[in-house]
Amino acid sequence: MVKQFFLISVLLLSAGILLALSDAASSIMTGDSSTVEQTEQENQIKNITLINHGGSLEGHTPRGFAGSGTGLFVGDNLNANFPEGDGVQAFITFDISPLEGTSFESVVLTSDNVHTRGTPFQDLGNLIVESVAYDRFSPRLWDQETTGFVCTLATEATSSVVCDVTATVSSLLEKGESLLQLRLRLEQAGDSDGQSDMVLFYKRGSNINEPGIFTLDTRLTQQNTEGQKQDQANTALTVPIVVHLVKDSAEASTLRTQEEVGELLKESQKIWNQAGITLEIEIDNQVLSEDLINATATGDFRQLYTLPRFDTSRLHVFYVSDLFGSNGVAVPPHIALIADKTSVDDFRATAHEIGHLLGLEHTTESRERLMFSGANGRVLSDAEITFTREFVQMGN
Numbered sequence: 001m002v003k004q005f006f007l008i009s010v011l012l013l014s015a016g017i018l019l020a021l022s023d024a025a026s027s028i029m030t031g032d033s034s035t036v037e038q039t040e041q042e043n044q045i046k047n048i049t050l051i052n053h054g055g056s057l058e059g060h061t062p063r064g065f066a067g068s069g070t071g072l073f074v075g076d077n078l079n080a081n082f083p084e085g086d087g088v089q090a091f092i093t094f095d096i097s098p099l100e101g102t103s104f105e106s107v108v109l110t111s112d113n114v115h116t117r118g119t120p121f122q123d124l125g126n127l128i129v130e131s132v133a134y135d136r137f138s139p140r141l142w143d144q145e146t147t148g149f150v151c152t153l154a155t156e157a158t159s160s161v162v163c164d165v166t167a168t169v170s171s172l173l174e175k176g177e178s179l180l181q182l183r184l185r186l187e188q189a190g191d192s193d194g195q196s197d198m199v200l201f202y203k204r205g206s207n208i209n210e211p212g213i214f215t216l217d218t219r220l221t222q223q224n225t226e227g228q229k230q231d232q233a234n235t236a237l238t239v240p241i242v243v244h245l246v247k248d249s250a251e252a253s254t255l256r257t258q259e260e261v262g263e264l265l266k267e268s269q270k271i272w273n274q275a276g277i278t279l280e281i282e283i284d285n286q287v288l289s290e291d292l293i294n295a296t297a298t299g300d301f302r303q304l305y306t307l308p309r310f311d312t313s314r315l316h317v318f319y320v321s322d323l324f325g326s327n328g329v330a331v332p333p334h335i336a337l338i339a340d341k342t343s344v345d346d347f348r349a350t351a352h353e354i355g356h357l358l359g360l361e362h363t364t365e366s367r368e369r370l371m372f373s374g375a376n377g378r379v380l381s382d383a384e385i386t387f388t389r390e391f392v393q394m395g396n
């Protein structure tokens with residue numbers, strides 16, 4: 001790929017807020033005012049924002065006839081000639097070479113240019129993102145095999161979307177790739193209701209796939225220099241958590257393995273890194289008594305507090321088969337549950353429920369926020385960071 005063809009916008013933002021807050025909290029705890037001074041030179045957190053390529057490497061293609069065009073949209077019944085039950089997929093590309101050699105905490109795909117026509121989510125399911133690899137945009141891309149599921153971008157009509165692509169970007173960079181290429185599609189190609197059900201991404205007009213409709217926001221890892229590591233360690237806070245995989249407990253049993261949950265929790269940890277909070281995890285299998293299986297099956301989750309030797313000095317996250325369709329449930333002060341099937345990323349659901357156990361309420365301000373219910377946001381506000389850090393330090 002010829003790099004200079006790509007339109008790249010790199011914004012380097014100095015955002016020292018996180019550490020300033022961490023250190024303020026630390027000063028309160030230790031009474032050591034020198035901590036704050038050291039922080040002055042340490043505010044190295046930077047974000048890199050990349051925008052989608054636009055133009056010839058992007059577009060949409062239907063399955064039923066060999067056509068393709070400009071415009072980033074997915075769904076069915078695009079026009080009168082559209083084959084019955086068929087649909088359209090969209091493809092977008094980012095040049096991720098500016099991220100080579102950087103160390104990052106997270107990479108998030110977002111768009112604030114989302115439009116909906118008809119009832120795509122009700123009729124055709126969730127809007128999902130898969131990684132693909134191609135040299136040239138063409139109608140054949142419909143049949144291109146995916147290199148992996150990336151994330152769920154939306155589950156309902158909305159004007160903005162966000163999803164985590166950290167793992168995909170990391171793995172591409174490790175392989176020396178410089179392009180992130182994504183297929184956007186609804187779970188079902190189309191139905192036969194004769195109605196047009198579409199999700200469209202555009203700024204000026206629906207047939208223009210211009211750069212900047214999507215952005216890729218990368219939060220870089222704090223670059224520590226000598227002498228500063230100790231300072232940061234002083235400010236890190238730990239939340240001990242026992243993770244219970246409910247096993248051999250009839251219909252309550254989770255299908256997740258310890259290995260899967262361990263990987264999932266690594267991603268949850270990245271979210272809590274924003275607050276300088278370390279999740280200290282112990283994973284155990286948990287067999288429930290018949291009474292507790294029944295309690296779980298009837299939604300009486302509070303009964304889990306009656307488990308023998310229940311340790312109230314730690315939080316307890318239970319992985320169970322299902323929760324009446326909920327992704328997760330928090331039963332403060334110490335218990336949260338996560339279902340096997342989640343409509344958002346499971347690690348995000350886990351981080352969200354932990355947020356509740358650290359005293360946070362829902363927000364409706366933005367879907368990008370961790371505490372926005374039922375979406376894939378991961379951002380903690382400054383106020384939430386301050387609150388949870390104080391909450392942890394108070395020994396709640």
Ligand SMILES: [Zn+2]
Nearest residue numbers: 352356362373
């Ligand atoms: Zn919630």
